[in-house]
Amino acid sequence: MVENWKRAFLPVLVVVCILGWTPSFINAATDPSDASALKVMYGNLNSPGQLTQWSASGDDPCGQSWKGVVCSGQRVTELKLSGLGLSGSMGYQLSSLTALTNLDMSNNNLGGDIPYSLPPNLQRLNLGNNQFTGNVPYSISQMKSLKYLNIVHNQLQGQLNDMFGELSSLSTLDLSFNSLTGNLPQSFSSLSSLSSLYLQNNQFTGPIDVLANLPLDNLNVANNHFTGWIPEQLKNINLQKDGNTWNSGPAPPPPPGTPPARKNSPKHKSDSNNSPSESDGSKKSGIGGGGIAGILISIFVVGGIVAFFLVKRRSRKSSSDIEKLDNQPFAPLAASNEVQEMKSVQTSSAIDTKKFDTMASINLRPPPIDRHKSFDEEDFSNKPVVVKKTVTAPTNVTLYSIADLQMATGSFNVENLLGEGTFGRVYRAQFDDGKVLAVKKIDSSALPSAMSDDFTEIVSKISQLHHPNVMELVGYCSEYGQHLLVYEFHKNGSLHDFLHLSDEYSKPLIWNSRVKIALGTARALEYLHEVCSPSVVHKNIKSANILLDTELNPHLSDCGLASSMPNADEALNNNAGSGYSAPEVAMSGQYTIKSDVYSFGVVMLELLTGRKPFDSSRPRAEQSLVRWATPQLHDIDALSKMVDPALKGLYPVKSLSRFADVIALCVQPEPEFRPPMSEVVQALVRLVQRANMSKRTIGNDQGASQRADNQDTQDYMS
Numbered sequence: 147m148v149e150n151w152k153r154a155f156l157p158v159l160v161v162v163c164i165l166g167w168t169p170s171f172i173n174a175a176t177d178p179s180d181a182s183a184l185k186v187m188y189g190n191l192n193s194p195g196q197l198t199q200w201s202a203s204g205d206d207p208c209g210q211s212w213k214g215v216v217c218s219g220q221r222v223t224e225l226k227l228s229g230l231g232l233s234g235s236m237g238y239q240l241s242s243l244t245a246l247t248n249l250d251m252s253n254n255n256l257g258g259d260i261p262y263s264l265p266p267n268l269q270r271l272n273l274g275n276n277q278f279t280g281n282v283p284y285s286i287s288q289m290k291s292l293k294y295l296n297i298v299h300n301q302l303q304g305q306l307n308d309m310f311g312e313l314s315s316l317s318t319l320d321l322s323f324n325s326l327t328g329n330l331p332q333s334f335s336s337l338s339s340l341s342s343l344y345l346q347n348n349q350f351t352g353p354i355d356v357l358a359n360l361p362l363d364n365l366n367v368a369n370n371h372f373t374g375w376i377p378e379q380l381k382n383i384n385l386q387k388d389g390n391t392w393n394s395g396p397a398p399p400p401p402p403g404t405p406p407a408r409k410n411s412p413k414h415k416s417d418s419n420n421s422p423s424e425s426d427g428s429k430k431s432g433i434g435g436g437g438i439a440g441i442l443i444s445i446f447v448v449g450g451i452v453a454f455f456l457v458k459r460r461s462r463k464s465s466s467d468i469e470k471l472d473n474q475p476f477a478p479l480a481a482s483n484e485v486q487e488m489k490s491v492q493t494s495s496a497i498d499t500k501k502f503d504t505m506a507s508i509n510l511r512p513p514p515i516d517r518h519k520s521f522d523e524e525d526f527s528n529k530p531v532v533v534k535k536t537v538t539a540p541t542n543v544t545l546y547s548i549a550d551l552q553m554a555t556g557s558f559n560v561e562n563l564l565g566e567g568t569f570g571r572v573y574r575a576q577f578d579d580g581k582v583l584a585v586k587k588i589d590s591s592a593l594p595s596a597m598s599d600d601f602t603e604i605v606s607k608i609s610q611l612h613h614p615n616v617m618e619l620v621g622y623c624s625e626y627g628q629h630l631l632v633y634e635f636h637k638n639g640s641l642h643d644f645l646h647l648s649d650e651y652s653k654p655l656i657w658n659s660r661v662k663i664a665l666g667t668a669r670a671l672e673y674l675h676e677v678c679s680p681s682v683v684h685k686n687i688k689s690a691n692i693l694l695d696t697e698l699n700p701h702l703s704d705c706g707l708a709s710s711m712p713n714a715d716e717a718l719n720n721n722a723g724s725g726y727s728a729p730e731v732a733m734s735g736q737y738t739i740k741s742d743v744y745s746f747g748v749v750m751l752e753l754l755t756g757r758k759p760f761d762s763s764r765p766r767a768e769q770s771l772v773r774w775a776t777p778q779l780h781d782i783d784a785l786s787k788m789v790d791p792a793l794k795g796l797y798p799v800k801s802l803s804r805f806a807d808v809i810a811l812c813v814q815p816e817p818e819f820r821p822p823m824s825e826v827v828q829a830l831v832r833l834v835q836r837a838n839m840s841k842r843t844i845g846n847d848q849g850a851s852q853r854a855d856n857q858d859t860q861d862y863m864s
Contacts, residue, residue, distance in 0.1 A: 148188065167437055175209035178241040180222040184212065185479040187237035196230040211765040221245035228272070229253040236261050239835060251276065259283075259614050260297075262669060263831060267291055274298040274320065281795070282321070284309050284677055296320040298344070303327070304612025307677045311336045322366065327542055328610065330356050345370065346386065354380075459689050540602075540609045544621030546632060551575060551585055551623055556589065564721050568592070568686065568718060569707065574635065582637075583620055588629040601629045611678070615670035615692060617701040636701060641749070642689040645756055645790075654792035659698050660753040661805065665830040666700040667692055671746055672823040674705060675739045683709050685718055685737040687745035688726045688759075708737075725759025725771055729815050740817035743826070747812025751775055754805060756790030772813050779806040804833045 216224035287309035305328030329352035353374030369389035
């Protein structure tokens, strides 16, 4: 009987045991990529004891009810972690959370840059009241479903990228209480659903005309540096505008061809009262139909007087005088057109209508022009001289004196020389407050001393470039025919040093760091090529121009310099033969964004092999790195022999192979087949995510900080 009982009970026992021993991953309620992303976030937060149930080893946030995690099925759809006192950073794998629609990390102590890659399908993003620095990440431009974006009360700096063109669903945008600078991006005009915009307490400049036709109910632009006029369309909404430098008096009429102003929505005024409101608005503007007619009549009268004097003057004026007027250097296009019209003595209405349009368009941009200046004969004849191109000194960087920089560099002592590049020498500068910066002294052969206006314009352009991986311009100096640029200083020197100049204090870069440097540099180039408008071609990508900070983050130097210097191409072509130049540059001398991509591919080859792009000390067949390495990039056995011996085999094989695949795309001889940098960035991000930095590469880069403490004069060569 006992035997019969055993036979009957045994199958039941087996079933119970199987059910009880089912591995946890079979019952896991969370998508593995979502779980991985949250574990990475947990690892980047500083001792987040407030996150109950969270664990670095946990693999089931949905099933284990992690605090603040909301799921639908196996996917994480919401992350609500507001007000938990969290510090640290958010991690680098957030783009894997493709089902996440609501991310709320507000009211914490999170710092550093906002992650470059964010969940792509967010509808609500709230990072307000933290300590984030840097700029608003460009990946927000891809969030086509985003309705609510709040980054209030952080420490964001720099200009807003022109990245709002696809955000037609965005209804609330709050960027207030930061240190954002520059003009509002033109893509703001595409925010067709925006009802509330908060920009107060920043350092924005320029006009707000780009907001005129948005369906706004609430707009706060107080305490900035805005100029120009308040668009008429914004005067009947909840508008807060104090603390700016608005122009007084009536606003000029819009330029010809401007579409009619958007009528206020029914939310602002009832249909029955439309007419009275509109008439009141036109009275407030100071320019109604009668006002415009009066202006036009005045123009025709003044035009007739001007034409009369011109005809009289023409009989006395020799053709050589007019030719001198035509050839006036730096005269704007509008001025030269007016001179041509003077020579042909066209109708006064044609001349003055053109002049009125030109004046109106000028007055829409700061600084305001004196529109009431008399138009007498002498003024008009001298106009090309008066409107000669003037360049406004940049206000977002420091203007140093020669005396300041001489003191900081020891009168440009050779002991403080960091390097010498294409456009001049770079010196280490230590100021009285202890701050250390790098000063680039531009050679007069690259920029003659007489071209001070051109230099100021160059500085203005470079000062607008802001990206975590672009070396920041701190200041400039233009005195006594000398032109100098002042940059942030990175003690760890250049990538070239780390790869090719070893010393007793340094350790080789581990594989993780090499991938990190490649990705950061690719992001810098993506910013220059695809975010900046117009695109900035760097023209001089090489490892000596990639500076490393104490955490080995890359900072691309000399951005915008070669593309702005009048003699840059000639100087760069004279220095050709380094192994970085694309084949088409050697043939035509012309640089493009595609030639930048090629040079970046050479830097990646340098990271992979540890070899210089051109090394005359090697056998002839191996002197050109690209020529030697390219045929072997898709052969895994040959690839393993090419890897930098300093790595000692510590790298993930798949990661190495994918890294080589990206290189092969970048160094293709035909420029049209090279990928845009955004695709390169995506490929490297996927590489990082897939490999997740294999445990085989566990190590540290302490050698970097040790070396930094023992070596101040690093290579800042351009």
